[in-house]
Amino acid sequence: MPIFDIDFETMPREGLEAIQLRRLQTTIHRVYATVPFYKKSFDAAGISPKDIQTLDDLKHLPFTTKQDLRDNYPYGMFAVPMEQVVRIHASSGTTGKPTVVGYTRRDVNTWADLMARSLSAAGAGSGDIIHNAFGYGLFTGGLGAHYGAERLGASVIPVSGGNTKRQITIMKDFKPTILCGTPSYILHLAEVADEMGVDFKDLSFTSGIFGAEPWTENMRAELEAKLHLKAVDIYGLSEIIGPGVSIECKEEQNGLHVFEDHFIVEIIDPDTGKKLPPGAEGELVFTSITKEAFPVIRYRTRDISSLNPTPCTCGRTHIRMTKPAGRTDDMLIIRGVNVFPSQIESVLMDTRETLPHYQLEVDRKDNLDTLTVKVEINEGLFSDDIKSLQTMENQIARDIKETLGVSARVMLVEPKAIQRSQGKAVRVIDKRTL
Amino acid sequence: MLAEQISIFIENKEGRLAEVTAILRDADVNIRALSLADTTDFGVLRLIVNNNDKAEAALRKEGFTVGRTKVLAVEVTDEPGGLNKVLDPLWMQNVNVEYMYAFANPQCKNAIMVFRFDDHKKALEILEERQIRVISAEEISSL
Numbered sequence: 001m002p003i004f005d006i007d008f009e010t011m012p013r014e015g016l017e018a019i020q021l022r023r024l025q026t027t028i029h030r031v032y033a034t035v036p037f038y039k040k041s042f043d044a045a046g047i048s049p050k051d052i053q054t055l056d057d058l059k060h061l062p063f064t065t066k067q068d069l070r071d072n073y074p075y076g077m078f079a080v081p082m083e084q085v086v087r088i089h090a091s092s093g094t095t096g097k098p099t100v101v102g103y104t105r106r107d108v109n110t111w112a113d114l115m116a117r118s119l120s121a122a123g124a125g126s127g128d129i130i131h132n133a134f135g136y137g138l139f140t141g142g143l144g145a146h147y148g149a150e151r152l153g154a155s156v157i158p159v160s161g162g163n164t165k166r167q168i169t170i171m172k173d174f175k176p177t178i179l180c181g182t183p184s185y186i187l188h189l190a191e192v193a194d195e196m197g198v199d200f201k202d203l204s205f206t207s208g209i210f211g212a213e214p215w216t217e218n219m220r221a222e223l224e225a226k227l228h229l230k231a232v233d234i235y236g237l238s239e240i241i242g243p244g245v246s247i248e249c250k251e252e253q254n255g256l257h258v259f260e261d262h263f264i265v266e267i268i269d270p271d272t273g274k275k276l277p278p279g280a281e282g283e284l285v286f287t288s289i290t291k292e293a294f295p296v297i298r299y300r301t302r303d304i305s306s307l308n309p310t311p312c313t314c315g316r317t318h319i320r321m322t323k324p325a326g327r328t329d330d331m332l333i334i335r336g337v338n339v340f341p342s343q344i345e346s347v348l349m350d351t352r353e354t355l356p357h358y359q360l361e362v363d364r365k366d367n368l369d370t371l372t373v374k375v376e377i378n379e380g381l382f383s384d385d386i387k388s389l390q391t392m393e394n395q396i397a398r399d400i401k402e403t404l405g406v407s408a409r410v411m412l413v414e415p416k417a418i419q420r421s422q423g424k425a426v427r428v429i430d431k432r433t434l
Numbered sequence: 435m436l437a438e439q440i441s442i443f444i445e446n447k448e449g450r451l452a453e454v455t456a457i458l459r460d461a462d463v464n465i466r467a468l469s470l471a472d473t474t475d476f477g478v479l480r481l482i483v484n485n486n487d488k489a490e491a492a493l494r495k496e497g498f499t500v501g502r503t504k505v506l507a508v509e510v511t512d513e514p515g516g517l518n519k520v521l522d523p524l525w526m527q528n529v530n531v532e533y534m535y536a537f538a539n540p541q542c543k544n545a546i547m548v549f550r551f552d553d554h555k556k557a558l559e560i561l562e563e564r565q566i567r568v569i570s571a572e573e574i575s576s577l
Contacts, residue, residue, distance in 0.1 A: 378499060382441075382443055382501050383501070384441035384478055384501050384503045385532065386472070386473065386478055389473075389476070390473060411476075412443070412476055414444065414476075414497075415443075416497045417445065
């Protein structure tokens, strides 16, 4: 399958690493000179930009965290004057202030290239019609995929999220061949299509590019079976650039190639901060080495993954990261199985129009972990028929078992029964005393 | 001819039912009939009241999820076989009861049964044919 940027994407490691080092050194010097935060943090760690002599020296630099970005809200981390910034995006800000990121004209260009590479890795070419159901707006998904599709020369339908029935009509009439969106929304879309009597078998999709939230291999199997396409995972976060930091290739669908000529990826132990060797599972850390407006040095993503340096059959030499399993700050281990609230959330989202409030309660009875999922009843879920409420409870429990591999007791509770907090929702109550 | 029932979701915990009925009392709503279907964790309380709008507003204000369902209120004579007079013609024509509950008609000796059928339209036709009295929403409010 064609590779969008054959020179850079298949570059031998030696050359690639030489480019990385040069770009890293330039970036480090630049942020030290232009962003007061980095000067302060490097000085505090006793590191000077000239100490970075090899790629391995990167590990001596301090991390940048989400909190650092918040402390410098809104523009404190920008490395160029506003005259050079042409675009602003922001994260959702679930815990108060969002994080704001900026792009110069060259950054927007770089991003479009990376998204064109990504679409191409998923099997798209200039002859394709791309149905882009990522949300347009402050969220980077919509515009990211849009610019990439145009860069690739494909035809993009900027449909954004929502208005599901109309989306299905568009799919029938416009015959798009590539589908982009968050996996939970796409599964919902598939369900609505089913209700409308539309079979994806009769549509024209060949590939789907899904991301912006962790999703499992089980979800891939479900998406591929329901939608009759090849589903690949795309990864990115606005702090790094947006979607297009890494992508699975259609050939292997096994790990996401990180575009290493633009980003240096590391895996660290989230507790000690120590850099881990390839293959070890830990927290993903990225350093951008070409960004102008918003460079980040050793940014802790809190996403859990591991790195696989084995050469890939697709021909790309860029390292692969495993599909992110979830986030460091909310992982639970229940009967030895890693469980992320986000996965439960996906299950709840999958079958329902709106996400109900939910809370996980973990306890230990007779040396066995128990998981109770409390789901608040709302207008959409309520029925005056006990049987259908019980069927719903059982269905959710079955979905959880199937997707996550753990048994859970699902319990419907009254509206507002789950305590609301001022900041981030408290999704987990762990009563185990270990 | 259909009457309307309101229903709410309540958790199965001590004192919860009394809290709900107190909300209705404070809103000056009179309960005509009620039934509670429950599991170990939760229940669905179904109510026939004299003022649905007032009851719904008061319950919503307290954060309850309130549903409204069309039901059939049927007069049943107070004698052996009274209920069968209603049920027999219905099941024989494949109309089935999803749930039912009863209350006494304060104006006479007869009982009023509240039914949720799987096919209300057909149930109404059959009852009309048999000249079985179906009580309207207005009548229930004014009982």
